[in-house]
Amino acid sequence: MGLGEAGEATEKKIPTFCSLCGPTMGCGLICHVKDGRLVRIEGMKEAPRNKGKLCPKAFASMQWVYSPQRLKYPLKRVGEKGEGQFERITWNEALDIIAAKLTELKQKWGPESLAILSPQRRSYSDYLYRFLIAHGSPNYGHSGICAMQRAFGFAYTLGTPWTNPDYERARLIVIWGANPVYSGAPWGNLKRILDARDRGVKLVVIKPQMQADAAKADLWVPIRPGADGALALAMLNVIIGEHLYDTDFVSRWCYGFDKLVDHIERYTPEWAEPVTGLPASQIREVTRLYGTIKPACILAGNAFDQTVASSNAVRAVAILMAITGNFNRPGGNTVRPESTMPKVKSVHLRERYTQEWIDKLVGPEMARGFQPWIEGTSSAYYRCLDSVLTEKPYPIRAIIAPGTQPTVITRGTKRVVEALKKLDFFVVVDVMETSSMPWADVVVPVATMYECDHPFEAMDNWIMARNKVIEPLGDYKSDYEFWLELGVKMGYGEDFWNGSIERCMNYQLENFGMTMEELRAHPTGIFYKPKPMAYENYAQVFATPSTRLSGAPYLPQGKVAIYNTTFEENGFNPLPEWVEPPESPTGTPELLAKYPLCFFDTHTSDVYNHGWCRNIPTLREIQPYPWIHSHPETARVRGIEDGDWVIVESPHGWIKVKALCTPGIPPDVVMGLHGWWQGCDELALPGYPILDGGANTNILYSTHPERAFDPVVTAMPKQTLVEVRKA
Amino acid sequence: MAKQLGFYIDVSRCIQCRTCEVACKVTRHVEPGIKWRKVVETCAGEFPHITRSFFSKSCMHCAQPACVAACPTGAIRKRTEDGIVVVDREKCNGCRECLSACPFDVPKFGADGTMQKCDFCIESGEVPACVAPCPAEALHYGTMEDGPPLTTNKLAVKLGGPTSPSVIILRHPPVIGDDFSASMPLPDDTGVHSR
Numbered sequence: 001m002g003l004g005e006a007g008e009a010t011e012k013k014i015p016t017f018c019s020l021c022g023p024t025m026g027c028g029l030i031c032h033v034k035d036g037r038l039v040r041i042e043g044m045k046e047a048p049r050n051k052g053k054l055c056p057k058a059f060a061s062m063q064w065v066y067s068p069q070r071l072k073y074p075l076k077r078v079g080e081k082g083e084g085q086f087e088r089i090t091w092n093e094a095l096d097i098i099a100a101k102l103t104e105l106k107q108k109w110g111p112e113s114l115a116i117l118s119p120q121r122r123s124y125s126d127y128l129y130r131f132l133i134a135h136g137s138p139n140y141g142h143s144g145i146c147a148m149q150r151a152f153g154f155a156y157t158l159g160t161p162w163t164n165p166d167y168e169r170a171r172l173i174v175i176w177g178a179n180p181v182y183s184g185a186p187w188g189n190l191k192r193i194l195d196a197r198d199r200g201v202k203l204v205v206i207k208p209q210m211q212a213d214a215a216k217a218d219l220w221v222p223i224r225p226g227a228d229g230a231l232a233l234a235m236l237n238v239i240i241g242e243h244l245y246d247t248d249f250v251s252r253w254c255y256g257f258d259k260l261v262d263h264i265e266r267y268t269p270e271w272a273e274p275v276t277g278l279p280a281s282q283i284r285e286v287t288r289l290y291g292t293i294k295p296a297c298i299l300a301g302n303a304f305d306q307t308v309a310s311s312n313a314v315r316a317v318a319i320l321m322a323i324t325g326n327f328n329r330p331g332g333n334t335v336r337p338e339s340t341m342p343k344v345k346s347v348h349l350r351e352r353y354t355q356e357w358i359d360k361l362v363g364p365e366m367a368r369g370f371q372p373w374i375e376g377t378s379s380a381y382y383r384c385l386d387s388v389l390t391e392k393p394y395p396i397r398a399i400i401a402p403g404t405q406p407t408v409i410t411r412g413t414k415r416v417v418e419a420l421k422k423l424d425f426f427v428v429v430d431v432m433e434t435s436s437m438p439w440a441d442v443v444v445p446v447a448t449m450y451e452c453d454h455p456f457e458a459m460d461n462w463i464m465a466r467n468k469v470i471e472p473l474g475d476y477k478s479d480y481e482f483w484l485e486l487g488v489k490m491g492y493g494e495d496f497w498n499g500s501i502e503r504c505m506n507y508q509l510e511n512f513g514m515t516m517e518e519l520r521a522h523p524t525g526i527f528y529k530p531k532p533m534a535y536e537n538y539a540q541v542f543a544t545p546s547t548r549l550s551g552a553p554y555l556p557q558g559k560v561a562i563y564n565t566t567f568e569e570n571g572f573n574p575l576p577e578w579v580e581p582p583e584s585p586t587g588t589p590e591l592l593a594k595y596p597l598c599f600f601d602t603h604t605s606d607v608y609n610h611g612w613c614r615n616i617p618t619l620r621e622i623q624p625y626p627w628i629h630s631h632p633e634t635a636r637v638r639g640i641e642d643g644d645w646v647i648v649e650s651p652h653g654w655i656k657v658k659a660l661c662t663p664g665i666p667p668d669v670v671m672g673l674h675g676w677w678q679g680c681d682e683l684a685l686p687g688y689p690i691l692d693g694g695a696n697t698n699i700l701y702s703t704h705p706e707r708a709f710d711p712v713v714t715a716m717p718k719q720t721l722v723e724v725r726k727a
Numbered sequence: 728m729a730k731q732l733g734f735y736i737d738v739s740r741c742i743q744c745r746t747c748e749v750a751c752k753v754t755r756h757v758e759p760g761i762k763w764r765k766v767v768e769t770c771a772g773e774f775p776h777i778t779r780s781f782f783s784k785s786c787m788h789c790a791q792p793a794c795v796a797a798c799p800t801g802a803i804r805k806r807t808e809d810g811i812v813v814v815d816r817e818k819c820n821g822c823r824e825c826l827s828a829c830p831f832d833v834p835k836f837g838a839d840g841t842m843q844k845c846d847f848c849i850e851s852g853e854v855p856a857c858v859a860p861c862p863a864e865a866l867h868y869g870t871m872e873d874g875p876p877l878t879t880n881k882l883a884v885k886l887g888g889p890t891s892p893s894v895i896i897l898r899h900p901p902v903i904g905d906d907f908s909a910s911m912p913l914p915d916d917t918g919v920h921s922r
Contacts, residue, residue, distance in 0.1 A: 040754055043860045054860040056749035063753065185744045185862040194740045194863055198880065198899075212743040215779035222775050606745050617759050618752045622745060631774060663770065664777045683759055 019449040020057040022120030031469040046524035053186035060616040069615045071445035073475035084438035099489035101425045111136025112360045115384040115396045118142045119403035126348040127483040133349040134492040138357045144380040144714030149305035153314025159542045159555045160335045165297035167192035169331035172293040176206040178301020182604040210664030224277035225600030226581045226719035229313030234272035235287040244291030246325030256563020263575045295331025310715030312576040322560040341528035342511040362387045369570040380714040382410045388419035402429035407436045407690045408611040411716045412703035435677040452478040464525025581719040582702035595721035601672040601697040611675035617682045626657040626676040626695035631667040645727035650720045653699035672697045730870035731810035733893025740865035741781040747857035754856035761835045763845040786833045786845035787892030797828035816841040
């Protein structure tokens with residue numbers, strides 16, 4: 001049976017993409033549709049990203065699309081904020097209300113009074129930028145805790161934001177604060193790591209809990225949450241002290257190595273032992289493995305984005321890659337070559353950026369001197385909300401939250417709720433009822449990936465049109481149509497193809513010399529040849545222009561910025577240093593008597609992704625209740641048995657979850673999962689409050705203006721101290 | 728009988744992502760509370776010296792299936808053409824004798840009270856729904872007689888026991904002096920023999 005053709009049993013196979021996680025392009029899917037209903041999903045073998053592989057979330061999307069908890073039509077708030085009383089309105093009414101209010105606030109307070117909060121990077125992210133730029137606001141509220149932080153530290157040290165591990169050629173692989181099982185399992189990293197392991201390649205996994213990837217490791221390094229920067233500094237100390245660095249590379253391609261030699265002396269393994277919870281001997285062991293087994297690559301993960309030491313920690317890891325001779329060499333961390341595929345014309349309007357634009361940011365995610373960053377200008381998600389309360393430097397008056405929930409996704413939920421109450425105008429755009437909805441003035445229901453025939457998606461060497469799988473199950477339009485139509489209502493029609501999604505798609509495809517319909521004639525897309533890897537092209541990589549308006553290179557000396565003069569000029573430490581989390585055993589020992597355990601959380605699990613998916617029955621029955629993982633002894637001394645409900649209390653709030661015991665976690669550490677709030681109607685399993693007594697880990701963390709932010713890249717930490725007791 | 732179909736499970740690659748588990752449920756529209764396939768875990772040791780191993784478990788389509796022998800209504804049968812053990816839910820009276828007989832706790836009983844379990848997706852005529860999407864390439868299928876293609880650094884063992892399960896496990900051989908791989912537990916080491 002051919003793709004898109006009707007089969008014997010009136011079953012059609014329709015190629016499309018999954019969108020259950022980010023960033024950008026999802027996995028290729030073949031959807032089977034019978035009598036207008038999606039009945040089966042398969043991985044698309046032709047899709048270069050997933051090659052027929054999938055994950056539990058992709059399969060469960062079949063239940064997600066039919067969830068009784070989906071929004072059905074546009075809503076307008078009728079009760080008080082927070083009550084959750086709404087009445088049905090039409091799409092036209094919704095757009096009219098939003099356009100009238102945004103116009104009013106723009107006239108009264110200026111266009112920068114609008115912020116749009118960013119979801120996980122999506123193929124519609126640039127439409128949010130386009131709307132903001134057409135409107136006149138720089139305030140794209142990016143999380144401040146995901147990917148961009150790592151990319152930043154690497155770019156300003158190595159000249160490239162992305163340091164791709166070359167698993168095929170490595171002899172040692174280090175997974176560090178990442179989880180290739182929970183994040184993007186079908187994308188190939190996991191398979192390549194397992195293939196390497198089958199070839200006898202050594203695997204080191206650095207993370208606080210022995211998750212399944214760590215179970216495959218030759219060496220598991222059970223680091224204390226948030227202490228990755230301290231470990232990286234101590235590793236630099238050992239590499240330099242034991243002369244395990246590549247002298248030729250350092251002298252030819254590194255700037256400021258001498259200054260690092262002096263600076264790093266204080267960060268001995270003995271210094272790091274109480275900070276990281278790792279024996280000094282293990283720090284030496286892991287360093288010697290990385291320093292002597294060549295080539296070696298590091299997969300650095302989300303742990304580096306969610307610590308106040310972020311910009312320091314990433315720079316330290318980047319310097320490790322460089323001075324050990326593992327940067328951009330076969331088997332190390334490499335720079336991916338560009339594609340032979342034509343460039344998609346972006347819908348972003350970054351050509352309109354000016355310095356004045358950057359000056360207007362309400363709370364920059366990356367320090368002002370480094371704006372705009374890769375995605376564009378950005379204020380930190382939390383800072384947009386916080387400005388509503390502090391009114392400094394000015395208050396955000398209106399927020400649109402597409403596919404994102406400020407009440408569970410950012411830190412400081414108590415302040416977030418106060419901000420939502422105080423906002424002049426709040427719009428939620430989503431496919432499902434959300435935890436932030438009760439404070440919304442207007443709720444806009446959008447189509448899932450199965451209910452619309454756009455956009456196309458392009459990645460690496462592949463481009464493919466999305467196909468509609470089923471007819472919309474409610475009064476829906478796509479996210480893309482929403483922004484185009486709102487743009488038109490606001491009077492920005494010229495920038496929004498006067499509302500024509502077809503013209504919008506065709507504009508983006510101009511460099512391909514084809515229209516969306518012509519692209520659609522290729523059911524599994526078009527493939528382009530990858531360019532060959534260019535190893536050791538240092539002169540070129542180290543001259544890469546930065547994203548700043550000046551376009552000045554990331555690396556002013558054309559060398560690895562061990563001593564970082566760009567940081568120095570912007571008032572930051574030119575050499576990486578250790579910064580303690582707001583609460584930690586070594587940073588705030590005075591808290592240990594009351595809060596003796598380190599707490600942190602993970603943002604995805606095998607079945608959940610941030611604040612959603614709990615309503616999907618097949619996933620929810622795997623993890624029915626919110627949890628912490630605790631060492632059995634930690635539970636026993638507190639009279640807690642495996643599976644008991646417990647109260648986890650930090651200096652900032654408390655949650656009630658189940659204690660699940662596992663020996664694969666240090667006895668002084670407990671780990672939770674962020675994003676719990678949603679119930680599952682189909683299994684009659686409850687949702688949980690977002691404030692004290694619920695299961696929302698974000699209320700446990702500090703939002704201290706000085707101590708809970710990396711001054712360069714935001715990176716709000718997910719580490720605190722807690723006590724656990726039986727509920 | 729023709730060759731016996733079964734699963735090959737590479738425990739050195741299974742990474743508990745649960746794709747097989749969810750793919751099975753969603754593709755076969757299995758009701759809540761019931762799993763035809765489940766990733767089970769063995770965890771041993773004391774912090775920080777822990778071993779965890781994972782095994783994707785479903786019906787083993789045994790060569791001598793105890794469930795078939797135990798079924799009083801003849802609802803369970805072993806197909807001669809491929810050795811797959813199937814249940815005719817019309818004939819099942821819900822007595823659960825099969826559950827008592829099965830050494831692997833495979834038979835499941837949902838709202839209608841009749842037995843349900845993995846049938847190798849034989850009706851679809853395609854690869855079992857759990858196999859194709861496995862991102863770790865840990866779950867495979869084939870005949871017990873042919874076995875999986877062997878690589879020099881993997882050991883293949885057919886699960887043993889009185890029912891002779893149609894499952895071959897692949898694992899790294901223990902390395903002398905390497906506590907980690909030597910202590911790697913198998914879900915059921917009893918009766919396991921080298922092929």
